[in-house]
Amino acid sequence: MFLSRFDGQAKLLVRALLCGTSGAHRALDVFHRQQRVNPDMSLSVFMETLCQDDVACPRTEAQPLTVKPLVCLFPALFKQNLLSFIYLIHSVLPSTTVLRLLKCLGQDPHPSPWVIALVRQLERNNGTHNDQPLYTPKCSQRLKELSQRLVGFGETGGWAMCFSGQTVESDSQHASGLSELGTQRKRKSSFVTLDSDCEETGQQSKRMKMDFSDSECLNVEELRPKEETSGRSESEAPAETLCEELQQAPDSPCDALSENIKVKVLHIKELLESQTEWDQISLEVFKVLNDCDPGQVEVLCSMLSLPDLPEQALPNLCSSILAPALDFSYSTAATLIKSLLLQKVLSLSEPASRCLVTAVTSLCSRYPRPTCHALIGPVLEEKNIGNSQAELLNRLIEGCLDSHYRLLVLQMTFKILWSEAVLSVIHSLLDSKPDFSEELFTQFSEQLISQGPQFTKSVKFAKMMLTVLTKYNSHVTAAHKHSLQGCLMVNETFLKKSLQAALKRITHT
Incomplete structure (x- = not known):
């Protein structure tokens, strides 16, 4: 009422x-x-x-x-x-x-x-x-009566003798009480409650070894049984477990997070685990990322287990962190992108799902430089990347990166050993026609000459060379032409004659 x-x-x-x-x-x-x-x-x-x-x-x-x-x-x-x-x-x-x-x-x-x-x-x-x-x-009187029974508690073995006496007295009743004890153990334990006359109305907790009918508990915390924790719903368990992780281990990395951030971590965790649409109030919680330094963002990503986040949760998460009210720094965006996407992209064995493609392209469009350094670069450096990774990177190159960032990705390929998948990415970069400087084209031609011998039978490498000689012929100097001539001599594909003809057509005034 x-x-x-x-x-x-x-x-x-x-x-x-x-x-x-x-x-x-x-x-x-x-x-x-x-x-x-x-x-x-x-x-x-x-x-x-x-x-x-x-x-x-x-x-x-x-x-x-x-x-x-x-x-x-x-x-x-x-x-x-x-x-x-x-x-x-x-x-x-x-x-x-x-x-x-x-x-x-x-x-x-x-x-x-x-x-x-x-x-x-x-x-x-x-x-x-x-x-x-x-x-x-009344309780005071009961305590006095109990203390009188514990004679000699200040001497050696005083308390032990008291409880030993209780055990001896009960030995004679042990056999007859077994059946009753077994029945009591099957009953559900309850709290000890007191009415206005301070009488016990509930059963003692199962944790108590002995039953003192004249005693009463004075500590409120002792009324909380261990069974309460296990009785909570399973839906609350992940957030509570995370809360316990945040509060224990004084030397753990989570100590770097303030109390306000820890609360937001719990809320974000609940949102990520929910299957419903997020409302506008829920999106506000991600503003906490603007208050975190790089180290705190890394700890936060670890606590949220972002690398293990299901791909189905990516659309909701990306729409939140891409909200107009949020504008992350380079380090924050890079840490988020690396934690959230890198492992998912590296583990691809088939074309990326729609959810993953949407997440990668949306983050790359908003934060191109962090994406280049935190995602594209590490993927290119992986020795065993395949066609699935190359296909996804090509979509980013074609749809999300402007000329400046395409050149940045091309420079990243100068520091790694090329593979067939990397050749596909380089070809996509060349098709996008980035604005080459003379110095950068010279560096690229040196890579063609140094890494070309391992691709003498590669059609991908031959097609890439043909693109260089036709679309970028104005950048090819006499020195470049002489060096590339030796590279084409060892080519063993059906495109060899076409390559030699394209190189021959390049003239210098």
Whole structure:
């Protein structure tokens, strides 16, 4: 009935806090997911609503209507979950906000022992000097009775003797209790909960070796069983696993990322794993890349496992990082392109898929220089590239690179050993008619002469030479002509005569 007082996001938190004894950790999961979507979200409105006065309905007609803070009108378990949740996230809440809520809870005439303990603990955490113990007088009495049973705890073997005594006393009942124990183990363990009289109403956790019926747990964190983690949905596991990876290993590379970037990494991870269309709000998360230095971008790409990203996810990702609001530096773009595309291109054994072609061409059109150095160059340097890689590079040359970058790619081929696939790329570069300088053409002709002997029977090499002699005959000097004559003499293809005729037609004035 109180849900109408809250907005959409706060309603999710309230529902989580009402979910039994696991409500605090359910609310924590909800809060983390909301933070991933909106890192700037605040719980101020949620806390303010809980502190607002509301009319308390009387239990009997004889009782008058009273006004109490809304938080006091919720069940005791909700208050316990709420305080446990605040304890888990107290670092992101202003002390004044927390203390105001605790003051409102002080108006509850019948608080449970758990609420009393948690209120006192939170008051201590927020700078209020509360010397009162966390436990109730009844609990104090039980602790005294327990300590009297542990006689000699300060001597050697005191605690061990106590528990040994418990074991000896129970040995006589061991045989008769086996069947009962087996039955209890089959039951699902539950949390230990306390009513207003501080009585135990739930079973002890399966982790407890012995059952002390007169004891009670004082540490809120001990109420969280290990089974809770395994009970979460599989859809939440990847993001939670990544979150744990980001928080552990103090010397790991992820320490280079700020907390804001880590939150964005989690959000990007969720987007990459989703099968739905991304909305405009989701695209905003990629602006974090503008705030990263080269090292942080590399760590971020590694955390997102971009080399292993399915090709089906490439269109969504590329449309995001190519948004008009984003304009990456050379180093950021190069790192992204290398992480995202290089391994996919190198592993091609058949023509590239439509998704991969779209991604490569769109990134190359927007960031041609980073693509040349981070993708095209490394692919050319790979010794075993095949026709699939050559075909993809030729599409980039023809559709995405202007003359300046085509010459840059051609210069890259001067530093590697040519193969049939590389010859195909060079031929595509020559067909695009880049603007050769005299010095660059001289370097290219030297490569033709030095690498030509291994292609005496290659038709691709012969066709490339024919293109040079026909389309670039104005660049061929007398010195070039003399050197190329010797290269053509060893050619053994059916194009040899055509090559010699084309070279002979080149005249110099």
